[in-house]
Amino acid sequence: MVGSGELTDKAWARIEPLLPPVAGRGRRWRDHRQVINAILWKLRTGAPWRDLPERYGPWKTAHERLRIWTADGTWERILDHVVVKDDSVGNVEWSISIDSSNVRAHQHSAGARKKGAAPPSGSKRSPFDGEALGRSRGGLTSKIHLAVDGRGLPMSIILTPGQAGDNPQLLPLLDHISVRRDGPGPPRKRPERVLADKDYSHPSTRAALRHRGIAFTSPEWTDQIARRHAKGSRGGRPPTFDPNIYADRNVVERCFNRLKQFRALATRYAKRAAYYRTEIIIAAIVLWLRTGLQDTA
Structure with missing residues (x-):
């Protein structure tokens, strides 16, 4: 019997072939499905690892599996597989x-900073930057930068300290998109269009996307409009902006809402940025599987 929020039989059949064999050299591994369900329980509840229910086995086993599969890229390969299958x-x-x-x-997420890792005196860099933690008046924060497809499913994820700007991450997000073909041919990397709010509206960004042959829909800041008008004919034509197309951008906001249904993502508890990003990837896998299996039903 499948419990609430656990892998369904169809979802398990999709990802099981991508996992390492349970029986290998040395001691036999605990059942992968049980361990993944344990990790999903942790993500849904945001509870400490030590509170893991007994039916999922030892909490150290689930945490160790999360660590190992983060290091060897297993979670990334699973996400890549479900995206390729849909594409x-x-x-x-x-x-x-x-x-x-x-x-x-x-506050517990700040415990990963090692002794002596603080930046030099006078440096503007936060001592937590290496773990994507930023300090502000509100306390410690991280920022999730997300690129989603037209249905609101995650395609690319970057984690930065909370005070990091948005615009510098647009091109890196696009560079992280690489969808293999389900057959011969190079992976697809270039989208047809990018939708973003004013925080990404910068002349250098528009020029870079034009160079890549990608349509860009984003409203201009009023000061950018004023500077263009001040230059007269030298200011050039205003960028094309279709409000009806821009309205479709709300899918990324809906995706954030879906991801933050996992309480361990709505508040960051993981000390290491790599593990927190892995938790986001696992939640993204769940969203892709839910949508993909509904489409094939």
């Missing part, structure tokens, strides 16, 4: 929406 049947919509969201970090 092969034409489900992926290559109109990419980009946005960011700040996440409050629990």
